[in-house]
Amino acid sequence: MRHTxxxxxxxxxxxxxxxxGLFSGRGYNIESLSVxxxxxxxxxxxxxxxxxxxxVIEQITKQLNKLIDVIKVQDLFEVDHxxxxxxxxKVSPRQEHKAEVLRLAEIxxxxxxxxxxxxxxxxxxxxxxxxxxxxxxxxPMGVKEFVRSGKIAIAREMxxxx
Amino acid sequence: xxVSGSEILIExxxxxxxxxxxxxxxxxxxxxxxxxxxxxxxxxxxxxHEQGATHAAxxxxxxxxxxxxxxxxxxxxxxxxxxxxxxxxxxxxxxxVITGQVATSLIGNDAFQEADIVGITRPCTKYNYLVKxxxxxxxxxxxxxxxxxxxxxxxxxxxxxxxxxxVQAKFNxxxxxxxxxxxxxxxxxxxxxxxxxxxxxxxxKPIIIAGGxxxxxxxxxxxxxxxxxxxxxxxxxLMGIGxxxxxxxxxxxxPGMHGTYYANMSIQDSDLIIAVxxxxxxxxxxxxxxxxxxxxxxxxxxxxxxxxxxxDVAIPxxxxxxxxxxxxxxxLKEGEMLQWAEIRKAWLKQIDEWKKLRPLSYTFDENVIKxxxxxxxxxxxxxxxxxxxxxxxxxxxxxxxFFKYDKPRTFLSSGGLGTMGYGFPAAIGAQVAHPDKTVIxxxxxxxxxxxxxxxxxxxxxxxxxxxxxxxxxxxxxxRQWQExxxxxxxxxxxxxxxxxxxxxxxxxxxxxxxxxxxxEVDAVIKEALKIKKTVFMDFVIDWKEKVYxxxxxxxxxxxxxxxxxxxxxxxxxxxxx
Numbered sequence: 125m126r127h128t129x130x131x132x133x134x135x136x137x138x139x140x141x142x143x144x145g146l147f148s149g150r151g152y153n154i155e156s157l158s159v160x161x162x163x164x165x166x167x168x169x170x171x172x173x174x175x176x177x178x179x180v181i182e183q184i185t186k187q188l189n190k191l192i193d194v195i196k197v198q199d200l201f202e203v204d205h206x207x208x209x210x211x212x213x214k215v216s217p218r219q220e221h222k223a224e225v226l227r228l229a230e231i232x233x234x235x236x237x238x239x240x241x242x243x244x245x246x247x248x249x250x251x252x253x254x255x256x257x258x259x260x261x262x263x264p265m266g267v268k269e270f271v272r273s274g275k276i277a278i279a280r281e282m283x284x285x286x
Numbered sequence: 287x288x289v290s291g292s293e294i295l296i297e298x299x300x301x302x303x304x305x306x307x308x309x310x311x312x313x314x315x316x317x318x319x320x321x322x323x324x325x326x327x328x329x330x331x332x333x334x335h336e337q338g339a340t341h342a343a344x345x346x347x348x349x350x351x352x353x354x355x356x357x358x359x360x361x362x363x364x365x366x367x368x369x370x371x372x373x374x375x376x377x378x379x380x381x382x383v384i385t386g387q388v389a390t391s392l393i394g395n396d397a398f399q400e401a402d403i404v405g406i407t408r409p410c411t412k413y414n415y416l417v418k419x420x421x422x423x424x425x426x427x428x429x430x431x432x433x434x435x436x437x438x439x440x441x442x443x444x445x446x447x448x449x450x451x452x453v454q455a456k457f458n459x460x461x462x463x464x465x466x467x468x469x470x471x472x473x474x475x476x477x478x479x480x481x482x483x484x485x486x487x488x489x490x491k492p493i494i495i496a497g498g499x500x501x502x503x504x505x506x507x508x509x510x511x512x513x514x515x516x517x518x519x520x521x522x523x524l525m526g527i528g529x530x531x532x533x534x535x536x537x538x539x540x541p542g543m544h545g546t547y548y549a550n551m552s553i554q555d556s557d558l559i560i561a562v563x564x565x566x567x568x569x570x571x572x573x574x575x576x577x578x579x580x581x582x583x584x585x586x587x588x589x590x591x592x593x594x595x596x597x598d599v600a601i602p603x604x605x606x607x608x609x610x611x612x613x614x615x616x617x618l619k620e621g622e623m624l625q626w627a628e629i630r631k632a633w634l635k636q637i638d639e640w641k642k643l644r645p646l647s648y649t650f651d652e653n654v655i656k657x658x659x660x661x662x663x664x665x666x667x668x669x670x671x672x673x674x675x676x677x678x679x680x681x682x683x684x685x686x687x688f689f690k691y692d693k694p695r696t697f698l699s700s701g702g703l704g705t706m707g708y709g710f711p712a713a714i715g716a717q718v719a720h721p722d723k724t725v726i727x728x729x730x731x732x733x734x735x736x737x738x739x740x741x742x743x744x745x746x747x748x749x750x751x752x753x754x755x756x757x758x759x760x761x762x763x764x765r766q767w768q769e770x771x772x773x774x775x776x777x778x779x780x781x782x783x784x785x786x787x788x789x790x791x792x793x794x795x796x797x798x799x800x801x802x803x804x805x806e807v808d809a810v811i812k813e814a815l816k817i818k819k820t821v822f823m824d825f826v827i828d829w830k831e832k833v834y835x836x837x838x839x840x841x842x843x844x845x846x847x848x849x850x851x852x853x854x855x856x857x858x859x860x861x862x863x
Contacts, residue, residue, distance in 0.1 A: 138416075
């Protein structure tokens with residue numbers, strides 16, 4: 125199963141490699157990892173997307189907890205939460221596709237954040253399914269490249285354990 | 287008043303009660319060594335290799351329970367500690383290794399003797415630090431000792447750049463520290479402990495498997511109380527040896543690959559396993575799917591990751607073994623009044639039959655020395671009053687099987703990592719901590735050559751460490767596997783060119799003794815024990831001798847190989863299959 129795990133860590137140098145090293149050293153999958161500062165600048169929040177059998181996920185959360193610099197681990201699989209990811213995409217559509225590209229961006233609530241005579245750079249956020257759908261629709265329009273941010277997630281305030 | 291970083295470091299170590307350091311100087315730690323010059327409170331033992339220093343700190347820690355300390359230089363000095371750190375990490379041993387580092391301004395420039403030791407040691411330490419600011423130093427030392435010795439203990443590295451050892455700062459020793467992200471669970475959940483007690487009351491064929499956690503937490507008295515009160519037999523893993531008296535009637539010796547027949551049969555036939563401070567290593571469980579098929583498991587361990595890592599557990603109890611067992615004993619004593627002796631009669635009788643059917647054994651030979659005989663004689667002639675260290679391989683298994691250990695911290699062996707070259711420097715560390723005790727490294731001719739340079743250390747500091755070399759001119763355990771599983775193709779396991787160990791010892795200023803016949807064994811051991819000097823005892827043993835019983839890798843632990851075919855029909859063995 126695929127799990128999104130939220131991890132609060134001390135904002136010190138080397139913490140990211142401790143976490144990444146744990147995954148590589150023990151052979152756990154890591155689909156995406158994103159990290160950033162929190163309200164308290166001494167604490168960073170990581171969102172890790174991983175896959176594995178139930179027993180493996182249990183080990184992953186325990187092993188994360190065991191790291192000295194990890195303050196809190198929450199497996200969001202068990203709670204209602206909001207997930208978002210961002211894509212930045214460069215498209216160079218042929219003349220006849222230009223309008224369609226802009227229309228699709230609008231439908232998906234994307235924004236054009238840069239444009240040149242030949243390309244648009246589109247920013248779009250959403251959950252994974254939305255982004256996948258957008259990328260599929262855009263592919264025939266002349267996508268030059270895109271980058272994805274990796275998922276970030278947060279538990280809902282009124283969340284109940286599933 | 288401001289003092290140098292070196293002074294802050296050493297004075298912080300003194301605050302932590304450090305009296306002995308094992309180390310080796312070099313360019314970037316010159317300031318620290320200069321401050322140590324003539325210091326009265328801390329004695330530095332100069333080893334001949336940084337690996338030796340790290341294992342010595344480890345042996346010091348294992349034999350005392352206190353944090354062992356090593357101090358080395360940057361680059362190669364630091365990388366030489368990696369094997370020692372990994373050894374300590376696998377066996378949960380509290381050591382603090384201080385490595386020098388190039389000056390902060392040079393870090394990352396591939397400077398002379400620079401190595402990213404924090405990066406290199408991240409997976410084989412419990413935690414590590416690069417000290418960038420001298421003002422953090424005292425706090426880091428305090429925190430390092432706290433992390434190394436608390437919870438599930440382990441090695442900690444402090445990487446100290448040269449400029450930090452020189453700059454001046456005020457020495458502020460923190461009386462208290464708080465690591466908000468590190469709070470090991472010490473007290474076991476009461477409700478779980480009560481559930482465990484009820485399970486124990488219902489069980490008819492229980493067994494305790496005790497591991498290194500019993501020794502680490504000092505839980506031996508509580509374990510003994512539990513076993514004696516409930517009449518439950520105890521098997522101790524390699525790391526748990528000494529945690530329960532080997533000579534006790536309820537002791538089953540060691541389980542697993544080279545465990546006793548009766549320990550393995552008892553595990554396989556049990557209906558309840560009480561696992562205390564052990565982690566179900568593959569050398570203990572054998573084939574996992576076939577491990578203890580009828581048993582429910584109560585697992586007590588301070589490290590939650592140990593629980594349900596390899597086997598499914600009915601009752602997990604996270605906590606300090608000593609504290610959990612104390613509560614468990616109390617709950618059991620307050621519980622239903624049971625006739626424990628009566629309840630346990632049938633089970634103990636069955637185990638007794640297994641004990642009689644296949645005790646640990648070997649065939650004595652008048653003409654050639656059997657290694658097991660040497661270990662037995664070491665036990666007899668020391669009266670068991672010794673600290674035994676081992677190397678790795680056959681010597682380690684014979685030392686575990688044929689010496690008896692009634693007290694914790696008397697058997698020091700690299701269990702998890704299986705580090706050849708561990709035993710001799712570990713014996714040096716143990717001897718430093720226990721100057722009046724008999725310390726014996728039971729070694730092989732292969733392993734002893736992996737840190738033989740430490741003879742100089744032992745001789746220099748007049749440490750009367752004894753080394754019993756079981757010399758078969760082979761990497762014995764490798765040879766054993768090749769004989770049994772690789773069609774007797776002895777690929778590179780024959781150690782041609784083994785030196786004359788008597789002469790090696792003498793060349794270093796130690797004493798060398800040799801026995802080539804069984805009749806000479808006692809005289810050599812007695813002589814060695816009498817001499818208050820470092821002694822190498824070279825026992826030329828039967829090179830064909832193998833360690834039995836043996837569970838082939840990947841087989842269930844009740845499918846053991848023995849020295850000879852079974853004499854009696856073994857119904858139980860078949861029943862379990």
